[in-house]
Amino acid sequence: MKSIIRRFKGSRTIPQVVAICIGSLSLLTACVQYAWTSPYIPIITSEDFPGNITFEEASYFTVIPPLTAIGLCAVFSKLADRIGRKRVLILSGPVHFAAYVLIYFGRTVTPFYISRFLSGLGDAILWASLPVYVAEISEPHVRGTWGNVPAISGYVGQVLINVLGSYLHLQTSTILSAIVPVVFCCAFAFMPESPYFLLARGRHEEAQKSLRLLRGGQNCDDEYKQLTRDVNRQLSETGTLKDLFLIKSNRRALFIAVGARAASQMSGIAAFTVHTQYLFEQAGQNISKELSSITFSAVLLVLATLGAFYQDKFGRRPLMIGSCLGCGFILLVETVYFYLNDKTSVDLSGLRWVPLAGMILYLFCFSFGLSLIPSLLVGELFSTSIKANAMIVTNIFFDGFICVITKVFQTLTYNFGLYVPFLIFTVSCFINAIRSYLFLLETRGKTLEEIQQMLKK
Missing domain, CATH: 1.20.1250.20 (MFS general substrate transporter like domains)
Structure with a gap:
């Protein structure tokens, strides 16, 4: 393990790891909302909850997000090619935050349905952009290990909501969970765009600047030239x-x-x-x-x-x-x-x-x-x-x-x-x-x- 960790101590690697970890906060939030139904459907459908929500009505909570993602993934996949992976991915933050707001104030089934729709919308956004962003900003040796951070962050989200749901009130856990998309938006705004995307859009100076930032300010002229040739060849198809x-x-x-x-x-x-x-x-x-x-x-x-x-x-x-x-x-x-x-x-x-x-x-x-x-x-x-x-x-x-x-x-x-x-x-x-x-x-x-x-x- 020590030999593996030593490979990632160079300043050339750190910016890539930071960008991947911050971007992965979007998936952490998505998995919190995905697993949210497990601890809270029994609470929402109980007699103590004021909304009189039936178990039949609540059963649709698990179906709405994936169906929404299926219907909207095409929109955001195309959008990621037009305005950039970073700009699309950062949209997931406000969407997930809005879903939490509806959960916090929800007393009837309708706000929860809308919240689950927004959760699926957030899933469509991040799955259209996050895997591509992680692959395009990282060098092969970084991608092989740190490219798994999004999946791991998803498991962190599942642990988090299981713990919060077991010991905290619905409103309290919602407030704590809503902090994550806020932190994600604030931090990810400072991350560079994918140099692949910038080259594909003909924004060469921005691409070179982005690549240099991701490589810790080190000389990357040879990599930039090779990347330019690679993107041009792929775009010719x-x-x-x-x-x-x-x-x-x-x-x-x-x-x-x-x-x-x-x-x-x-x-x-x-x-x-x-x-x-x-x-x-x-x-x-x-x-x-x-x-x-x-x-x-x-x-x-x-x-x-x-x-x-x-x-x-x-x-x-x-x-x-x-x-x-x-x-x-x-x-x-x-x-x-x-x-x-x-x-x-x-x-x-x-x-x-x-x-x-x-x-x-x-x-x-x-x-x-x-x-x-x-x-x-x-x-x-x-x-x-x-x-x-x-x-x-x-x-x-x-x-x-x-x-x-x-x-x-x-x-x-x-x-x-x-x-x-x-x-x-x-x-x-x-x-x-x-x-x-x-x-x-x-x-x-x-x-x-x-x-x-x-x-x-």
Whole structure:
């Protein structure tokens, strides 16, 4: 670990890391709002809450954000190509803040619906700009480790809202959560724009200034000249939505990016998230739902943070394959356990520790590959000319998967038992391990232009 940390102590690296960390505050806020429903739907639908909101009405809180993001991601992906990644990303701050204001004053279901719409709007904004911004401002060795900060900040957001929701009143936690988008806007306003975007818009002096700021004021003339050639070559290619599917390199990048996102969603993380308390109970640990959720999200945060520092050591491809295989074998054991527990009379009293132990091992395997690499690949794989359209398609698939997987998981669990969705996730992990072995590119240590040349081979 010390050798890894020493690599990032140079002044050339620090500005890139700072820009990535501040930009990632937008995703921290988004994940706070995404996970907000877990601790607060029971409170809002209780008899003590003044709005008389029913559970049926509150059930739409989880659906509105991804549907909104699907409908609006095209607008902000195009806007990021017109006015810049930085300007679009900073818009997420006021949007998320407005969502908190509505939560604070909400007493009936309508303000909460509008708040959830704004949350989805913020998601559309940041997913159209943040992955691209992080990839374009950072050097390969920085991107390999610190490019995972957005995903890690998302886990921080989940831990934060689980803690706040467990111990604080709705209004109090809302005030504290609303501080984050304010800090993000104030700090990110001083961050430089992506030099890739500035070169693509013909703003060469600004691009050179931005690159110099991101490299700590050091001489970067050679890098600037190479970057100019790379952007000009990429812009010489057509970038329509049709080209995303017709040009082989674009189609290959899309297949890898969407496949990685699908692999993450189909890996079973939702199953463990929803049934954390049940797994603790099976192990004989009678703890509250709140504490089990905090424990789960905190363990995932710690393991994902550790995993981020080893991606450049082992590479994306081996870690993704290993993550899929590890999760697959663990899910297979869990599937057998739940089948025996639900459908047979086999005595499992001596094996009650299996579900909880499986969850911990699963989080270890998930955190080193499936939790981080998909988001990183989205920012790395696409040419400058096609990025806007690529963000539209990948975000539609991502939000669509969230909606479908959540509903399918609930339906299968209710009608057939827990072992059926676990079996589906098991098969999915093994399939995605094979897909990663056959098709996933190793982007470790590669510039964005080098990745484009790999895609063309």
